[in-house]
Amino acid sequence: MSEFALECKNLVKRYGSKEALKGIDLSFKKGNIIGLLGPNGSGKTTFIKICAGLLKQTEGSIVIDEKNIGLETKAIISYLPERTYFEDSMTVIDAIKFFETFYSDFQCEKALDMLKNLDIDVNMKFKKMSKGTKEKVQLIMVMSRKAKIYFLDEPIAGVDPAARDYVINTIINNYDENAAVVISTHLISDIENILDDVVFIKNGEIVLNDNVDRIREKSGTSIDSLFREVFKC
Amino acid sequence: MIWEFSKDKPIYTQIIEYIKMNIISGEYKPGEKLLSVREMAVLAKVNPNTMQRALQELEKDELVFSKRTSGRFITEDKNMIDELKASFAKKQIMDFYEKMKSIGLTKEEIIRYVQKIFGEMK
């Protein structure tokens, strides 16, 4: 049984002449919360899509919980994309039934509890929801699965500060020492307190991969300040 | 109880400081049971691994001890708590002295100022 939820070696993704990922080596330990930080177009989303099975890598190997990307990994990955991926015409209850049908690790009670705490009407259709509510519902759905690795793509962008707190609390509350949580974002200062490790990615390459406390001790700055320094134009 | 952390220092050291303060001030009573790591992490809005690390450090310093399955408890050693209080007070006084010294006050003047202001405080 590996201690790693994810291991990738020399991951390359090419689109014609353009290289979106230039040979990435990463490993994420189970029980860690990792921040994948970088500006738009740095390769974060490409990396996550490959993990989720939405893109095929050009070169390199990647295993999730020691399994190759495929049907088996889709069952143990919980992915929260930036967009709403439920049908407009679906209600929250429809979404819950859907997840229950297709994901054996979905915990229905947990989801209903969280929805109740937020006073969300489970019979409401997605098309009638505000943006913030949609995002909260999706987050609840994703975090209610007992997956081996969670990929949260920009979970707090476009969300009001109170909702951001809710997102962060949900992530901490769902902490599972057998799972890794990967948070991809460019809003670092809001989440850096909950990260174990950070990975800085720029132009498809890893420029930094270290433990947060070690970075703070070494540089005496916040991750946010370091990020601004590393990525200044 | 809102835990405020500055982001340019490791969080776990700040958690240790925060808990030490609470022990000294009596906010955490000797022998009191602490919440679980997860509960404390949620309260402080930090990573559970970070909270665990802080608590483990405090355990090493014997300010906190764990009883196998019942969780973690504040030390009952009153001497240790008093020592902690004393060393905190000492540091504050030394810092205070450095600041007063930097505006040119002697030790006698400082004591006179302190007595005067305490007199006015009542």
Added chain:
Amino acid sequence: MLGSLIKYEFKVTYKKFFLLYALVLFFSFINRFMSEARYGSLHFMGIYVPFPGNAFSETVHLSFVVIYIILLMAVGILTIYIVVKRFYNSMFGNVGYLMNTIPVEPWKNILSKLAVAFVWLILGIGVAFTSVIILINDVTITETIKGIYEIVVYLFLDGRGFLTLTFIIAAITQQISNIMIVYCSLSIGQLFVNHRKIMAFTAFLIISVIYIFFVDSAYSICFVDHNAARVVVSGARVTENVFIIGIITNCIMFAATFAGTNFILKNRLNLE
């Protein structure tokens, strides 16, 4: 899993179709009543109903006829539109982020949408057929049913059964392969970064042209006597063989486009 996908697909699409079908049938009844009224009587499948005939009712009648024709066309158009939109949106749009990350094989996704699209296609034809009967039928309900029964019996009698059967299977495989061609074109379209829909349409045209040539060659190989001085179509049992060739070409087309779509979904997915 496949069953759940099919169930889910029906759930998302049924409301629009049922509404349309209900409207079509409703208007065919109304139009029937109105046409009967023009001739002073209202004799519909054995029921007699009185109806006023004046200038106002004439205008109303005319508009209802127009509405009915529009609805009939709408059934055809809406079915095609929904078939295309459903596949594209749920596999390559935002919902694609869900459908392609759930742990099901791509072929199940394809098959579930295909099956449901086919059902709506057949139902649409059924509804159109029924509405025409409502409009023009002159006999009682029992007589109508008896008539339909007699037609079915006739189609399968005197050794015509095989011919009828091959025709039906040819028609079914034709529809299924048509839907699959559309899905394949949409999948090819999403391979591109820009102008996805235009590329999908282009792919559709190209595949259709290939298909026509393919079918044409198949027929000409089987039925045209190239040795004769002029082109001769051979064989006494030509009509059955026509359908059989049709079935075979449809199946090959289906297999090719299904494999293509499956390959693209598995290996060349390119969501925005």
